[in-house]
Amino acid sequence: MNILVTGSGGREHALAWKIAQSPLLDRLYIAPGNGGTKDSATSVALDVTDHAAVISFCVEKDIDLVVIGPEAPLVDGLADSLELAEIPTFGPTSTGAQLEGSKGFTKDICAQYNIPTAAYGRFDNANAAKAYVRDQGAPIVIKADGLAAGKGVILADSVDEACIAIDTMFAGAFGDAGTQVVVEAMMIGEEASFFAICDGENALELATAQDHKTVGEGDTGPNTGGMGAYSPAPVMTSEIRERVMTDIIMPTVKAMKDLGQPYRGVFFAGLMITVEGPKLIEYNCRFGDPECQVLMTRMKSDLVPLLLGAAKGDITGMSVSWHDNHALTVVMAAKGYPDAYDKGTLIKNIEAAEKSDSIKIFHAGTKFEAGEVLATGGRVLNVTATGQSVTEAQQKAYRAVDKITWHEGFCRRDIGWRAIEREKKAQE
Numbered sequence: 001m002n003i004l005v006t007g008s009g010g011r012e013h014a015l016a017w018k019i020a021q022s023p024l025l026d027r028l029y030i031a032p033g034n035g036g037t038k039d040s041a042t043s044v045a046l047d048v049t050d051h052a053a054v055i056s057f058c059v060e061k062d063i064d065l066v067v068i069g070p071e072a073p074l075v076d077g078l079a080d081s082l083e084l085a086e087i088p089t090f091g092p093t094s095t096g097a098q099l100e101g102s103k104g105f106t107k108d109i110c111a112q113y114n115i116p117t118a119a120y121g122r123f124d125n126a127n128a129a130k131a132y133v134r135d136q137g138a139p140i141v142i143k144a145d146g147l148a149a150g151k152g153v154i155l156a157d158s159v160d161e162a163c164i165a166i167d168t169m170f171a172g173a174f175g176d177a178g179t180q181v182v183v184e185a186m187m188i189g190e191e192a193s194f195f196a197i198c199d200g201e202n203a204l205e206l207a208t209a210q211d212h213k214t215v216g217e218g219d220t221g222p223n224t225g226g227m228g229a230y231s232p233a234p235v236m237t238s239e240i241r242e243r244v245m246t247d248i249i250m251p252t253v254k255a256m257k258d259l260g261q262p263y264r265g266v267f268f269a270g271l272m273i274t275v276e277g278p279k280l281i282e283y284n285c286r287f288g289d290p291e292c293q294v295l296m297t298r299m300k301s302d303l304v305p306l307l308l309g310a311a312k313g314d315i316t317g318m319s320v321s322w323h324d325n326h327a328l329t330v331v332m333a334a335k336g337y338p339d340a341y342d343k344g345t346l347i348k349n350i351e352a353a354e355k356s357d358s359i360k361i362f363h364a365g366t367k368f369e370a371g372e373v374l375a376t377g378g379r380v381l382n383v384t385a386t387g388q389s390v391t392e393a394q395q396k397a398y399r400a401v402d403k404i405t406w407h408e409g410f411c412r413r414d415i416g417w418r419a420i421e422r423e424k425k426a427q428e
Contacts, residue, residue: 002027002062003304005041006048006078007069008034010331010364010382011289015067015303016040017362018296022304029061035373036363048073051081058087065090065308071147071286074265075101088311092285095261099252099283103182104145106283113251116279118184118272126170129181133162141184144169146177151223151338155186189274190418191281192233193291194241196249196269197306199315200262203249204306205241207298207322208233209291210419215338217414224338225379228415230328230390231294234422235273244271244278252283264310293362293382294327328393329362329384330401332411337378345408347373353383353403358396360384380409390419 001024005016016030020040030037031046031054046057048068058066066082068074068091077094091097098105104122109115118141123129133140133156142165144152152174156162162183169178195206211229215221236244249267256263268284268291287295296303300321309315334341347366350373354361362384365377383401387393394416401411 001025001064001304003029003065003067004058004061004063005030005067005069006046006073008032008364009070009289010362010379011287011292012069013037013040013362013364014293014296014382015069015287017360018299018303019067019307022302024302024304027061029063034363035366035368036361038368048078049076051078054078055081055085055087058082058085063087065304065311067091067307069286071097071100071284074285075147079265088308090265090307090311092263092265093261095259096256096263096265097285100285101147102145103143103282104180106280107182109252109255110280113255115248115251116277117281118187118279120182120184122180122182124180126166129166129183130163132183133159133166136183136185138162139186141186142166142169143182143184144174144177145180145182146174148174148177149225151225152177153223187272187274187279187281189272189279190235192236192271192273193229193288194236194244194249194269194271195287195291195295196245196267197310197315198249198253198263198265198267199310199313200257200264201253201313202315203245203253203267204315204318204320205245206266206320207231207295208236208241209288209294210235211288211291212412212415215412217412222338224333226288226290227331227333227412228329229288229290229294230326230393230416230419231291231298232326234419240273240278244269248278248280262313264313266310289364290329290331290382293329293384297327297360297384297386298323298325323386325386325388326390326393327384327386328390328397328416329382330397330411330415331379332381332383332401332404332406332409333379334365334375334377335408335410341378342408343376345375345406347375347381347409348405349403350381353400356396356400358386359400361400375406375408389423390416391423394420
Protein backbone atom coordinates (compact mmCIF):
# COMPACT_ATOMS: atom_id res chain seq x y z
CA MET A 1 0.00 0.00 0.00
CA ASN A 2 1.03 3.63 -0.53
CA ILE A 3 1.08 5.97 2.46
CA LEU A 4 1.45 9.73 2.87
CA VAL A 5 2.68 11.27 6.14
CA THR A 6 2.30 15.02 6.62
CA GLY A 7 4.69 17.06 8.73
CA SER A 8 8.34 17.96 9.15
CA GLY A 9 9.20 17.38 12.80
CA GLY A 10 10.83 14.69 14.88
CA ARG A 11 7.44 13.07 15.39
CA GLU A 12 6.94 12.69 11.65
CA HIS A 13 10.45 11.31 11.17
CA ALA A 14 9.73 8.72 13.86
CA LEU A 15 6.39 7.79 12.27
CA ALA A 16 7.97 7.51 8.81
CA TRP A 17 10.84 5.41 10.20
CA LYS A 18 8.38 3.01 11.86
CA ILE A 19 5.95 2.86 8.92
CA ALA A 20 8.86 2.13 6.55
CA GLN A 21 9.47 -1.13 8.45
CA SER A 22 6.02 -2.50 7.59
CA PRO A 23 5.82 -5.38 5.10
CA LEU A 24 2.49 -3.88 3.97
CA LEU A 25 4.20 -0.79 2.58
CA ASP A 26 4.88 -0.20 -1.11
CA ARG A 27 5.65 3.54 -1.28
CA LEU A 28 5.96 6.09 1.51
CA TYR A 29 5.76 9.84 0.91
CA ILE A 30 6.23 12.64 3.41
CA ALA A 31 5.16 16.26 2.98
CA PRO A 32 7.46 18.05 3.43
CA GLY A 33 9.76 15.94 5.63
CA ASN A 34 13.15 17.14 6.87
CA GLY A 35 16.85 16.49 6.51
CA GLY A 36 16.61 13.00 7.97
CA THR A 37 13.39 11.58 6.49
CA LYS A 38 15.03 10.92 3.10
CA ASP A 39 16.18 7.53 4.39
CA SER A 40 12.59 6.40 5.04
CA ALA A 41 10.34 8.29 2.63
CA THR A 42 10.16 10.37 -0.53
CA SER A 43 9.79 14.06 0.29
CA VAL A 44 7.14 15.99 -1.62
CA ALA A 45 6.51 19.74 -1.77
CA LEU A 46 2.86 19.74 -0.82
CA ASP A 47 1.00 22.58 0.88
CA VAL A 48 -1.23 20.81 3.40
CA THR A 49 -3.34 23.96 3.79
CA ASP A 50 -4.41 23.42 0.17
CA HIS A 51 -6.78 20.50 0.74
CA ALA A 52 -7.59 20.14 -2.95
CA ALA A 53 -3.89 19.77 -3.75
CA VAL A 54 -3.48 17.08 -1.10
CA ILE A 55 -6.46 15.18 -2.48
CA SER A 56 -5.13 15.46 -6.05
CA PHE A 57 -1.76 14.11 -4.92
CA CYS A 58 -3.43 11.19 -3.14
CA VAL A 59 -5.44 10.31 -6.24
CA GLU A 60 -2.40 10.61 -8.51
CA LYS A 61 -0.20 8.43 -6.29
CA ASP A 62 -2.94 5.92 -5.31
CA ILE A 63 -2.52 6.75 -1.63
CA ASP A 64 -4.22 4.17 0.59
CA LEU A 65 -3.67 5.98 3.89
CA VAL A 66 -2.84 9.53 4.99
CA VAL A 67 -1.23 9.96 8.41
CA ILE A 68 -1.54 13.56 9.60
CA GLY A 69 1.33 14.33 11.95
CA PRO A 70 0.91 17.83 13.44
CA GLU A 71 -2.12 19.36 15.11
CA ALA A 72 -2.61 22.45 12.92
CA PRO A 73 -3.82 20.59 9.78
CA LEU A 74 -6.20 18.57 11.94
CA VAL A 75 -7.72 21.67 13.51
CA ASP A 76 -7.87 23.14 9.99
CA GLY A 77 -10.05 20.22 8.84
CA LEU A 78 -7.69 18.33 6.54
CA ALA A 79 -9.08 15.01 7.81
CA ASP A 80 -12.63 16.21 7.02
CA SER A 81 -11.67 17.02 3.43
CA LEU A 82 -9.87 13.70 2.92
CA GLU A 83 -12.79 11.82 4.44
CA LEU A 84 -15.19 13.48 2.00
CA ALA A 85 -12.87 12.35 -0.81
CA GLU A 86 -13.04 8.79 0.62
CA ILE A 87 -9.31 8.68 1.36
CA PRO A 88 -8.59 6.76 4.61
CA THR A 89 -7.02 9.17 7.08
CA PHE A 90 -5.45 8.70 10.49
CA GLY A 91 -6.41 11.76 12.48
CA PRO A 92 -9.65 13.21 13.83
CA THR A 93 -12.02 15.64 12.16
CA SER A 94 -11.77 19.33 12.97
CA THR A 95 -14.39 18.86 15.70
CA GLY A 96 -12.40 16.04 17.27
CA ALA A 97 -9.25 18.11 16.98
CA GLN A 98 -10.91 20.78 19.14
CA LEU A 99 -9.84 18.59 22.06
CA GLU A 100 -6.45 20.17 21.42
CA GLY A 101 -7.48 23.24 19.48
CA SER A 102 -9.61 24.62 22.32
CA LYS A 103 -8.78 23.97 25.97
CA GLY A 104 -12.16 25.39 26.90
CA PHE A 105 -13.91 22.85 24.63
CA THR A 106 -12.07 20.03 26.41
CA LYS A 107 -12.83 21.37 29.88
CA ASP A 108 -16.52 21.61 28.99
CA ILE A 109 -16.44 17.98 27.82
CA CYS A 110 -14.82 17.00 31.11
CA ALA A 111 -17.50 18.81 33.09
CA GLN A 112 -20.33 17.21 31.11
CA TYR A 113 -18.95 13.65 31.22
CA ASN A 114 -17.48 13.70 34.73
CA ILE A 115 -13.90 13.29 33.54
CA PRO A 116 -11.52 14.08 36.41
CA THR A 117 -9.67 17.36 35.85
CA ALA A 118 -8.89 20.65 37.58
CA ALA A 119 -11.62 23.15 38.44
CA TYR A 120 -11.67 25.94 35.85
CA GLY A 121 -13.16 29.10 34.43
CA ARG A 122 -13.36 30.04 30.74
CA PHE A 123 -13.18 33.69 29.70
CA ASP A 124 -13.24 35.90 26.61
CA ASN A 125 -12.21 39.13 28.37
CA ALA A 126 -9.40 40.05 30.72
CA ASN A 127 -11.47 41.71 33.46
CA ALA A 128 -13.65 38.66 34.07
CA ALA A 129 -10.62 36.35 34.06
CA LYS A 130 -8.76 38.54 36.55
CA ALA A 131 -11.82 38.74 38.81
CA TYR A 132 -11.94 34.93 38.82
CA VAL A 133 -8.24 34.79 39.73
CA ARG A 134 -8.70 37.21 42.61
CA ASP A 135 -11.59 35.11 43.89
CA GLN A 136 -9.68 31.82 43.60
CA GLY A 137 -6.26 32.98 44.74
CA ALA A 138 -2.85 31.61 43.76
CA PRO A 139 -1.00 29.52 42.73
CA ILE A 140 -3.13 29.17 39.62
CA VAL A 141 -2.73 28.20 35.96
CA ILE A 142 -3.42 30.52 33.00
CA LYS A 143 -3.82 28.90 29.58
CA ALA A 144 -4.32 30.33 26.12
CA ASP A 145 -7.39 28.55 24.78
CA GLY A 146 -6.02 27.77 21.30
CA LEU A 147 -2.92 26.26 19.72
CA ALA A 148 0.28 27.86 21.01
CA ALA A 149 2.98 25.28 20.13
CA GLY A 150 3.11 24.02 23.70
CA LYS A 151 4.00 27.46 25.08
CA GLY A 152 0.63 28.98 25.99
CA VAL A 153 0.56 27.85 29.62
CA ILE A 154 1.73 30.00 32.54
CA LEU A 155 1.94 28.70 36.10
CA ALA A 156 1.37 31.78 38.25
CA ASP A 157 2.61 31.78 41.85
CA SER A 158 0.78 34.98 42.75
CA VAL A 159 -2.41 36.81 41.82
CA ASP A 160 -0.40 39.67 40.33
CA GLU A 161 1.60 37.26 38.16
CA ALA A 162 -1.64 35.62 36.99
CA CYS A 163 -3.19 38.98 36.08
CA ILE A 164 -0.09 39.96 34.11
CA ALA A 165 -0.28 36.63 32.25
CA ILE A 166 -3.94 37.26 31.41
CA ASP A 167 -3.19 40.74 30.09
CA THR A 168 -0.28 39.39 28.07
CA MET A 169 -2.44 36.72 26.44
CA PHE A 170 -5.30 39.08 25.58
CA ALA A 171 -2.71 41.53 24.22
CA GLY A 172 -1.79 38.98 21.58
CA ALA A 173 1.34 37.28 22.92
CA PHE A 174 0.08 33.97 21.53
CA GLY A 175 -1.84 35.38 18.58
CA ASP A 176 -5.34 34.05 18.03
CA ALA A 177 -4.69 31.31 20.59
CA GLY A 178 -5.14 33.91 23.34
CA THR A 179 -8.46 35.41 22.29
CA GLN A 180 -9.94 33.26 25.07
CA VAL A 181 -8.25 31.97 28.20
CA VAL A 182 -8.85 29.11 30.59
CA VAL A 183 -7.99 29.63 34.25
CA GLU A 184 -7.43 26.43 36.20
CA ALA A 185 -6.76 25.34 39.74
CA MET A 186 -3.19 24.15 40.23
CA MET A 187 -3.02 20.37 40.44
CA ILE A 188 -0.33 18.74 42.57
CA GLY A 189 1.29 15.49 41.52
CA GLU A 190 3.50 13.96 38.87
CA GLU A 191 2.87 14.51 35.16
CA ALA A 192 2.74 11.69 32.64
CA SER A 193 1.62 11.12 29.06
CA PHE A 194 -0.79 8.38 28.01
CA PHE A 195 -1.56 7.28 24.46
CA ALA A 196 -4.45 5.29 23.01
CA ILE A 197 -5.60 4.66 19.45
CA CYS A 198 -9.32 5.06 18.77
CA ASP A 199 -11.54 4.00 15.86
CA GLY A 200 -14.55 6.06 16.91
CA GLU A 201 -16.05 3.30 19.05
CA ASN A 202 -13.17 1.38 20.62
CA ALA A 203 -9.88 2.50 22.14
CA LEU A 204 -6.65 0.52 22.41
CA GLU A 205 -4.08 1.49 25.03
CA LEU A 206 -0.64 2.10 23.57
CA ALA A 207 2.06 3.15 26.00
CA THR A 208 3.08 5.79 28.51
CA ALA A 209 5.84 8.37 28.57
CA GLN A 210 7.08 11.35 30.51
CA ASP A 211 8.52 14.46 28.94
CA HIS A 212 10.43 17.55 30.02
CA LYS A 213 8.60 20.64 28.83
CA THR A 214 10.78 23.42 30.23
CA VAL A 215 14.01 24.60 28.65
CA GLY A 216 16.13 24.52 31.81
CA GLU A 217 17.59 21.69 33.84
CA GLY A 218 15.68 20.70 36.93
CA ASP A 219 12.52 21.41 34.93
CA THR A 220 12.94 25.17 35.19
CA GLY A 221 12.50 28.10 32.83
CA PRO A 222 9.93 28.76 30.11
CA ASN A 223 7.89 26.02 28.46
CA THR A 224 8.98 24.63 25.11
CA GLY A 225 7.61 22.07 22.69
CA GLY A 226 9.55 19.49 24.75
CA MET A 227 13.25 19.02 25.54
CA GLY A 228 13.27 15.26 25.99
CA ALA A 229 11.18 12.25 26.98
CA TYR A 230 11.35 8.64 28.10
CA SER A 231 9.08 5.60 28.02
CA PRO A 232 7.53 3.85 29.86
CA ALA A 233 6.54 6.23 32.66
CA PRO A 234 7.31 4.56 36.02
CA VAL A 235 4.47 6.42 37.76
CA MET A 236 1.90 4.80 35.43
CA THR A 237 1.14 1.55 37.23
CA SER A 238 -1.28 -0.98 35.74
CA GLU A 239 -3.96 0.24 38.15
CA ILE A 240 -3.54 3.86 37.11
CA ARG A 241 -3.52 2.96 33.41
CA GLU A 242 -6.79 1.07 33.87
CA ARG A 243 -8.34 4.07 35.62
CA VAL A 244 -7.22 6.35 32.80
CA MET A 245 -8.91 4.15 30.22
CA THR A 246 -12.11 3.85 32.29
CA ASP A 247 -12.43 7.36 33.70
CA ILE A 248 -10.84 9.53 31.01
CA ILE A 249 -10.37 7.91 27.59
CA MET A 250 -13.64 5.98 27.21
CA PRO A 251 -15.88 8.85 28.41
CA THR A 252 -14.15 11.04 25.82
CA VAL A 253 -14.82 8.45 23.12
CA LYS A 254 -18.49 8.55 24.12
CA ALA A 255 -18.54 12.35 24.17
CA MET A 256 -17.21 12.63 20.63
CA LYS A 257 -19.62 9.96 19.39
CA ASP A 258 -22.50 11.79 21.07
CA LEU A 259 -21.47 14.94 19.19
CA GLY A 260 -21.81 13.00 15.94
CA GLN A 261 -18.04 13.19 15.37
CA PRO A 262 -16.56 9.75 16.20
CA TYR A 263 -12.89 10.22 17.04
CA ARG A 264 -10.51 8.31 14.76
CA GLY A 265 -6.90 8.82 15.60
CA VAL A 266 -4.69 8.91 18.66
CA PHE A 267 -5.57 10.31 22.05
CA PHE A 268 -2.56 11.89 23.73
CA ALA A 269 -3.68 12.56 27.28
CA GLY A 270 -1.48 14.78 29.43
CA LEU A 271 -2.12 13.62 32.97
CA MET A 272 -1.45 14.68 36.52
CA ILE A 273 -1.13 11.73 38.87
CA THR A 274 -2.54 13.11 42.12
CA VAL A 275 -3.25 11.52 45.49
CA GLU A 276 -6.87 11.17 44.32
CA GLY A 277 -5.79 9.41 41.13
CA PRO A 278 -5.11 10.43 37.53
CA LYS A 279 -6.61 13.71 36.30
CA LEU A 280 -6.61 15.16 32.80
CA ILE A 281 -4.43 18.22 32.25
CA GLU A 282 -5.06 18.45 28.51
CA TYR A 283 -5.61 16.45 25.35
CA ASN A 284 -3.55 16.48 22.19
CA CYS A 285 -5.10 15.10 19.02
CA ARG A 286 -1.85 13.66 17.60
CA PHE A 287 1.23 11.82 18.79
CA GLY A 288 3.46 13.81 21.10
CA ASP A 289 6.76 15.30 20.09
CA PRO A 290 9.20 14.11 21.47
CA GLU A 291 7.09 11.33 23.05
CA CYS A 292 6.39 9.72 19.68
CA GLN A 293 10.11 9.15 19.19
CA VAL A 294 10.42 6.96 22.29
CA LEU A 295 7.11 5.17 21.59
CA MET A 296 8.08 4.22 18.04
CA THR A 297 11.49 3.05 19.26
CA ARG A 298 9.87 0.68 21.76
CA MET A 299 6.99 -0.55 19.58
CA LYS A 300 7.44 -4.14 18.42
CA SER A 301 4.17 -4.45 16.48
CA ASP A 302 3.63 -3.29 12.91
CA LEU A 303 2.23 0.23 13.20
CA VAL A 304 0.46 0.30 9.83
CA PRO A 305 -2.48 -2.05 10.64
CA LEU A 306 -3.22 0.02 13.75
CA LEU A 307 -3.25 3.29 11.82
CA LEU A 308 -5.31 1.85 8.97
CA GLY A 309 -7.76 0.15 11.35
CA ALA A 310 -8.39 3.40 13.21
CA ALA A 311 -8.76 5.32 9.94
CA LYS A 312 -11.33 2.84 8.64
CA GLY A 313 -13.19 2.68 11.95
CA ASP A 314 -12.34 -0.83 13.12
CA ILE A 315 -9.54 -1.86 15.47
CA THR A 316 -11.58 -4.72 16.90
CA GLY A 317 -9.37 -7.59 18.00
CA MET A 318 -6.14 -5.70 17.41
CA SER A 319 -3.33 -5.63 19.95
CA VAL A 320 0.08 -4.03 20.25
CA SER A 321 3.30 -5.40 21.71
CA TRP A 322 6.34 -3.56 22.99
CA HIS A 323 10.02 -4.27 23.37
CA ASP A 324 10.87 -4.99 27.00
CA ASN A 325 13.22 -2.04 27.37
CA HIS A 326 13.32 1.66 28.10
CA ALA A 327 13.75 4.44 25.55
CA LEU A 328 14.94 7.98 26.17
CA THR A 329 15.34 10.90 23.77
CA VAL A 330 17.33 14.09 24.23
CA VAL A 331 16.31 17.12 22.19
CA MET A 332 19.17 19.15 20.75
CA ALA A 333 17.97 22.70 20.15
CA ALA A 334 19.40 25.88 18.67
CA LYS A 335 20.95 28.25 21.21
CA GLY A 336 18.38 30.88 22.12
CA TYR A 337 15.37 28.56 21.82
CA PRO A 338 12.52 29.00 22.76
CA ASP A 339 13.27 32.64 21.90
CA ALA A 340 15.26 33.91 18.89
CA TYR A 341 17.91 31.63 17.39
CA ASP A 342 20.11 31.43 14.32
CA LYS A 343 19.17 29.29 11.33
CA GLY A 344 21.31 27.59 8.71
CA THR A 345 24.03 26.46 11.11
CA LEU A 346 26.08 23.36 10.26
CA ILE A 347 25.77 20.05 12.15
CA LYS A 348 28.43 17.36 11.77
CA ASN A 349 29.09 13.76 12.86
CA ILE A 350 25.45 12.65 13.09
CA GLU A 351 26.24 9.36 11.35
CA ALA A 352 29.10 8.66 13.77
CA ALA A 353 26.79 9.26 16.72
CA GLU A 354 24.20 6.85 15.29
CA LYS A 355 26.44 3.85 14.65
CA SER A 356 25.23 1.84 17.65
CA ASP A 357 22.14 -0.37 17.19
CA SER A 358 20.68 1.15 20.36
CA ILE A 359 20.85 4.72 19.01
CA LYS A 360 18.46 6.37 16.57
CA ILE A 361 18.62 10.07 15.76
CA PHE A 362 15.37 11.57 14.56
CA HIS A 363 15.61 14.90 12.75
CA ALA A 364 13.24 17.79 13.35
CA GLY A 365 14.33 21.27 12.28
CA THR A 366 16.93 20.24 9.69
CA LYS A 367 17.47 20.26 5.96
CA PHE A 368 19.90 18.25 3.83
CA GLU A 369 21.75 20.51 1.41
CA ALA A 370 24.86 19.80 -0.71
CA GLY A 371 25.65 16.76 1.39
CA GLU A 372 25.46 18.70 4.69
CA VAL A 373 22.89 18.81 7.48
CA LEU A 374 21.82 22.34 8.42
CA ALA A 375 19.69 23.43 11.36
CA THR A 376 16.52 25.24 10.31
CA GLY A 377 14.39 25.25 13.45
CA GLY A 378 14.39 25.58 17.21
CA ARG A 379 14.21 21.92 18.15
CA VAL A 380 16.56 20.26 15.71
CA LEU A 381 17.59 16.68 16.61
CA ASN A 382 16.15 13.94 18.84
CA VAL A 383 18.97 11.69 20.04
CA THR A 384 17.16 8.51 21.09
CA ALA A 385 18.58 5.51 22.91
CA THR A 386 17.29 2.24 24.35
CA GLY A 387 18.52 0.37 27.38
CA GLN A 388 17.52 -2.08 30.09
CA SER A 389 16.89 0.87 32.41
CA VAL A 390 16.29 4.60 32.06
CA THR A 391 19.75 5.13 33.52
CA GLU A 392 21.36 3.02 30.80
CA ALA A 393 19.31 4.65 28.05
CA GLN A 394 20.26 8.11 29.32
CA GLN A 395 23.97 7.27 29.40
CA LYS A 396 23.85 5.97 25.82
CA ALA A 397 21.90 9.00 24.61
CA TYR A 398 24.36 11.51 26.05
CA ARG A 399 27.35 9.59 24.73
CA ALA A 400 25.77 9.94 21.29
CA VAL A 401 25.02 13.63 21.88
CA ASP A 402 28.66 14.25 22.71
CA LYS A 403 29.77 12.80 19.37
CA ILE A 404 27.74 15.40 17.44
CA THR A 405 29.50 18.62 16.48
CA TRP A 406 27.14 21.58 16.55
CA HIS A 407 28.55 24.68 18.18
CA GLU A 408 25.29 26.60 17.87
CA GLY A 409 23.25 23.91 19.65
CA PHE A 410 22.49 22.93 23.23
CA CYS A 411 20.54 20.34 25.21
CA ARG A 412 19.45 19.65 28.75
CA ARG A 413 21.76 17.21 30.53
CA ASP A 414 19.22 15.78 32.97
CA ILE A 415 16.53 14.14 30.80
CA GLY A 416 14.97 11.27 32.74
CA TRP A 417 16.17 12.51 36.13
CA ARG A 418 12.98 11.62 38.00
CA ALA A 419 12.93 8.03 36.74
CA ILE A 420 16.65 7.65 37.41
CA GLU A 421 16.12 8.75 41.01
CA ARG A 422 13.48 6.03 41.30
CA GLU A 423 15.87 3.44 39.92
CA LYS A 424 18.58 4.48 42.41
CA LYS A 425 16.17 4.22 45.34
CA ALA A 426 15.04 0.77 44.17
CA GLN A 427 18.65 -0.42 44.26
CA GLU A 428 19.30 0.85 47.78
